[in-house]
Amino acid sequence: MTVPTRVCEPQTEAELIARARALSGLSFAELAQRFSLMAPPDLRRAKGFVGALLERALGASAGSRALPDFETLGIELKTLPVDGRGRALESTFVCTIPLAEIGEVEWQASRVRRKLSRVLWIPVQGEREIAVPERRIGEPLLWSLTPEVEARLRFDWEELAGIIGRGDVESITGHIGRCLQIRPKAADSHARRRAIDADGVGFAALPRGFYLRASFTSEIVRAHYALSSYDTSSGSGETPT
DNA sequence: GATTGATCATGT
DNA sequence: ACATGATCAATC
Numbered sequence: 001m002t003v004p005t006r007v008c009e010p011q012t013e014a015e016l017i018a019r020a021r022a023l024s025g026l027s028f029a030e031l032a033q034r035f036s037l038m039a040p041p042d043l044r045r046a047k048g049f050v051g052a053l054l055e056r057a058l059g060a061s062a063g064s065r066a067l068p069d070f071e072t073l074g075i076e077l078k079t080l081p082v083d084g085r086g087r088a089l090e091s092t093f094v095c096t097i098p099l100a101e102i103g104e105v106e107w108q109a110s111r112v113r114r115k116l117s118r119v120l121w122i123p124v125q126g127e128r129e130i131a132v133p134e135r136r137i138g139e140p141l142l143w144s145l146t147p148e149v150e151a152r153l154r155f156d157w158e159e160l161a162g163i164i165g166r167g168d169v170e171s172i173t174g175h176i177g178r179c180l181q182i183r184p185k186a187a188d189s190h191a192r193r194r195a196i197d198a199d200g201v202g203f204a205a206l207p208r209g210f211y212l213r214a215s216f217t218s219e220i221v222r223a224h225y226a227l228s229s230y231d232t233s234s235g236s237g238e239t240p241t
Numbered sequence: 242g243a244t245t246g247a248t249c250a251t252g253t
Numbered sequence: 254a255c256a257t258g259a260t261c262a263a264t265c
Contacts (some may be wrong), residue, residue, distance in 0.1 A: 034261045043249095043260055043261085045250070046249080046260095047248080047258070047259045047261080048250060048258030048259050049250085050258085050259080051257085052257090052258055055258080059265095063251095063256095063257070065252090065253075065256075065257075066255095066256060066257080069257095079258085081260085090243085090259075091245090091260095092259085093259060101250070101263075116250080126260090168254095174245040174246070175245085181244065181245085187255095189246080189247060189248085191249095193249070206246095214244085215243095
């Protein structure tokens with residue numbers, strides 16, 4: 001048995017999809033084993049494990065550079081933790097926000113639009129009741145921004161970017177935005193990034209990022225049906241009250 | 242139970 | 254430092 005440490009970048013969309021389909025049904029432990037890795041017992045200290053594992057298995061090229069995961073194809077990879085009914089369990093990080101400049105950026109040129117233009121969604125089992133190594137990978141969905149969805153994202157983005165542009169970033173909470181929201185994105189709450197206040201004066205603000213709400217990604221994945229069904233049957237006593 | 246704000250690991 | 258990959262856990 002061979003033990004590859006990396007996989008080359010897929011050269012075509014068809015190749016990428018074929019690879020992704022071939023991974024569906026595998027557990028994290030099974031996929032990790034192919035790279036001589038051990039799936040962690042929990043994700044508390046390994047939050048990026050699943051994403052990094054799938055990147056590696058699919059031949060994502062970008063590393064931690066600000067480029068699409070599949071550079072030549074212009075496709076972004078996102079794993080999406082879902083429950084037994086296919087509903088997203090977490091929001092999806094999109095990108096960090098250049099606080100001092102976003103007020104002068106237009107939607108067409110925004111990081112959000114670029115990132116979400118084309119996304120390979122890979123649903124994965126995310127319920128905490130399932131041990132991490134045993135969680136399974138679902139069916140991939142190659143998705144493109146449609147005019148309808150773009151209009152919704154743009155609406156939220158313009159509201160949020162507008163607030164920052166006016167110098168009111170400190171007034172933003174995660175409550176704003178129907179599908180897109182802004183939340184902190186930092187090592188801790190003491191991290192600071194340059195921003196501009198209402199008088200045009202620079203100040204140090206908590207770094208923030210754009211996130212897609214779980215309700216929004218659930219719609220996307222449900223609309224195209226992804227994770228068909230992986231043993232949600234076993235009656236191990238999950239009766240809602 | 243859902244959501245927001247906080248946090249963790251790794252690579253360049 | 255700051256980008257990537259996200260989930261945790263307190264709170265609503």
